[in-house]
Amino acid sequence: MKIRHSGKAGLWLLALALGGCGEYGGRSDGLQGGGSVAARSLEEHFSGKVQPQLDFCRTCHVPGAPGDVENGHDFMLAKDRSRDLDNLRASWERLGRNNPTSRILRMSSGQETPHSGGAPWPVGSAPYKNMEILLKCFENGAGCAALLAGGVDAGTLLPLLAEGHRGGHAWSRYCEGKDDAAALPVSPVALVKPGVNAGKAVYFNAYYKNCHVDAAPEDAAPRTCGDWRGRIERGGVIMKGNGVQGAAGNFIGNYPAAAVIPGFHLTADAYNNMWRSWGLSKRPENYDQLLAARWGVVLGPERNPYPLPGEDPNQTDGGSGQLPTAWTQLREADGRWSGKLASTCHACHSGQVGLPGEAGLPGAIYGTNSLSDIGVIGRDTLFAGYAIGPALTAFTQVRGLGNITNFQIFNAISALVTPANLLPYLLMQTSGGTGSEDPPVWWNYGHRPLKFFDGGMSSDAQRILVSAFTPLGAANPIPLNVNAAFEWIEQHDQDAAAWVLDRRSPKYPEPVDVPLAEQGAVLFHSKDLFALPANAGRERPKGGNGSCASCHGAYSPRFVHDPHYLETPELEGIAGYIVPRDLIGTDPRRVDGNDQEVSRTFEKDWFGYPEQRGTENDCGDQNLDRIRGDRENGYLAPPLYGVWATAPYFHNGSVPNAWEVLKSSDRKPIWRRVSAPNETGLDVVMGFDPSFRRAYDRQKLGWKYEEIPCGVGGAMPYLECDPSDPMKNPLLEQILSVIYANGGLAWNIPNLLQTPLTNAQVEERKIYNTRLYSQDNGGHTFTDALTDAERKAIIEYLKTL
Structure with a gap:
């Protein structure tokens, strides 16, 4: 992935600020630095201790940016940093001054909601203290000198985008350039135990088990880089x-x-x-x-x-x-x-x-x-x-x-x-x-x-x-x-x-719009989707801050190093949240099929490590009632390294691109990916086209496709549908669904009768019909509350992972 800066700096510099605005729940301390020297004047205090933190707000609260909306006009900055002090004072006036605490502080610390920027300055943090001093100086110039002694070095904000490419196992990165004798650290996933990250923005309810306790040396975990x-x-x-x-x-x-x-x-x-x-x-x-x-x-x-x-x-x-x-x-x-x-x-x-x-x-x-x-x-x-x-x-x-x-x-x-x-x-x-x-x-x-x-x-x-x-x-x-x-x-x-x-995810091959991706980084990590009016009354996760990162893990250096997000930066990129079946709403057949009867049977199976049954590291089916406790069964939110190269999405591959993951109304009931061109002159079947240039949708982050109109016939009867009601399943599909839902191997056996014999039948198998058993493309609809501009920013950010 190459990073480029947009030529439309005036337009997208703000986009960066969706980092400081939008309905984001969560805090982003993400600071480096320490020590403090008292400022000699209000202006020096502002330029040294307050203004650097305003760059976070500037991504949103400038003309033409997401904060330039009716309920955001009271706090506005400008692209020109030289006007920050005047603009901040004017915003303070519009927001009611100190009453007794300015709304600037109440919103930025999470004391007053909703604030689209979440709580980037928690009460007691250096940015909060420094802004509080400045605002008190605005109100009482005579007493300002005494206040300035309390100024704190807020440090430098860590970047929103990671340098270089992450992904790959932590041990592989750790061992780069090290001698074979170097001892391996604890694998980060082994840190995901009950209680980890409690109360943090990233939520875990799926815990690691060591399946190789007392294993023979040839089956034990490696201990050194050489191993x-x-x-x-x-x-x-x-x-x-x-x-x-x-x-x-x-x-x-x-x-x-x-x-x-x-x-x-x-x-x-x-x-x-x-x-x-x-x-x-x-x-x-x-x-x-x-x-x-x-x-x-x-x-x-x-x-x-x-x-x-x-x-x-x-x-x-x-x-x-x-x-x-x-x-x-x-x-x-x-x-x-x-x-x-x-x-x-x-x-x-x-x-x-x-x-x-x-x-x-x-x-x-x-x-x-x-x-x-x-x-x-x-x-x-x-x-x-x-x-x-x-x-x-x-x-x-x-x-x-x-x-x-x-x-x-x-x-x-x-x-x-x-x-x-x-x-x-x-x-x-x-x-x-x-x-x-x-x-x-x-x-x-x-x-x-x-x-x-x-x-x-x-x-x-x-x-x-x-x-x-x-x-x-x-x-x-x-x-x-x-x-x-x-x-x-x-x-x-x-x-x-x-x-x-040791496999490492591939880098996105084209330049990325940095300001837009930075905007997406903040949205991804901080925007509380479940606090939005469009999601009112919806069940929300039992933990986390309601953002994308809450389920999928934290990746941005600023948030990875924020103790409000992760207990330790070693948990970077780890996703350990099984989203309840009904909360996520994606096709339930996988969860329903692997029911308690399956779990009880599998725990006795050799592949389920029966020798550790009932121990702290019971490696049987983790969805068994006695193992999972009060966690609901559902789907494990995946980590997102290399997500750009993993389309189509959802566990059943029912959504061809990331845009439609985020906007369910754009999903199609029957669709087909683009096939590779046939330049042979022979009647042969070509597979899906893997060409990035021809077949990849850069804007929507996934594969190009064509929608298949209702009523397309062919060798496969389940492709038929009623044009007046395309989501109404024909009788054959209804019968098959009942059979599949009540027999573990029933899915496999009838398929023997549908073995493709002709090229036409092979071609029909390229069609994705979301009405078929286990192939529904619903769910993940809490992201419908995003705006199209926010979706674009998140997608641009996903390219950087």
Whole structure:
């Protein structure tokens, strides 16, 4: 992200001041400095101790700025700082002088509300004391000299925007330039315990649990920078794939190709010939690119080879073809290439923002997606002989989404191998399906004490992170030996987690309007949305200051270092608030599906660390009644590093851009992202366009799309709707919703009947229909109270994170 200053300084310099105005609840001490020398005159006291703090007010209280409204005219400054003293005196007069305390002080300290700037000068703070002295001098010039001795050095305001790029795990930043022997500090998320940040502007109700108490050395947390680096390096081998020796594949761990049971891998020959099921007459020259587009997977910048038709992989260093990151070629124990291909985590967890040649764009990104169509991957690989294709197909109805963290499926392993768990598992299937979800980004993994959209597990619960690698498809020595498979997970989960935690969010690639972003920083951290008239009567969170930061965490240096926001700056960027289901109002199917029956079943599962059940660090389902206490279940507000690159938004990917997150009336019931242009002349399916230049909406912060009119027909009957009432679900959708809501695996099974067969059916899967089960785009409507100008400022600020 490059920062530029707007040429319209006179217009946007004020924008900065939404920092000192608007309905903001919260305080922003954010000062550096100390010591004090008494001023010799009123003018010296003003210029040295009062005027520097007025720059915070100037962002709003000048002509043309947000404070230039009817109820803000009594306190007005000017762009020209030389007139500040006269303007301040005039404002003091208009506001009733000292009566006995000036309204300037009462509003800026929170004694009188509403004040759009919140309480930047708490009672007793240096800015408050200095302004109080000045205003008393206005009233009693003769006694001013005695008052001046009480002046305090207010220090320097910390910046509103962070220098450089944050994000990434705190340990990775800490270890930059340090020796391997350097001891690691406590991980910031481990500080999020009950009682943390009580009474502060940022609210936590989701707490970290250490799932590795008394763990064996190979599974214990790293202690030094060397340990951390070693784990990241080993984890990268497991997680990245790319055909390296030791890379893992889904359901086969990192066992050599000779140990993989048929049906858990795809041969290179079968992969080379999948074009036959697309309806083509011959293999396209740009087959690798077209397959990646069709599947919505990424061709990464690193070599990831497979043998083309007629090639011997051991004579061509793996082959001349390029696999997407979603697949890797397996090696034999001696390092030879096998010509056998396995799927990886990146079918769901790698995406792309920007094309090669688009300067400043990250391109292929590990840890985000919203591009892939798992159903199409399952369809093609099933026809090519990959036995787990049907399972993949059953995970999704729409491109970019999946039923990924489905506990009803995870628990199946435990139910199959532990007879006592079988009956609870079967009873759990009466719980509703959790439906569609958009895979959460990996780079914020280290900034949340709990993980998954509903905060179901501690972020230290690493077993489930690599559950897709559980080597049940590997023989010699694991012919369906679950205990041995679990042992493999214990040996590798911490390394894999370290690599994921080390991911860093991408920088926004274009210059940012600094004054506007600074305005957004104050709005984001201080504006009490729930105090606005438009939200009157709405339930508000049980803690925090009602701002965006209250839920999503503090990022601005000025607020991160303000003790009214965080107990310690180490909590920067951490989001630990599970917003109650009805307060947030987004689609409830995920929360409802993972009900108490699911939670009780999962706590007995090996992936839920049953050995710590009932202890202080119980790592079972954190939404279980006995663990969560009086906290309501809901959705965990995500950290926002790299948020610009994570569209579409909400846990189910139902909103294509940040503007519509903040303004619900602009959301569309049926929409489709822009597809990449087809320049082949062939009847082939192209995926969503990842080009920043062509397909990214810079103003709304998300992906461009087209609204689909009601009544569009096609192979999928659930696309039909009544033009006179587009939100009325057709009978088929109503029936399916009832089935899905009353059966844990019901979501998956009917989807087998909807496997896309033709290109037309694959194209239909690009359409996002918000009337479908689990795909509602409602909720988060408390931000409707913002003005469009405020939304623009917040969006500009989000670009800096």
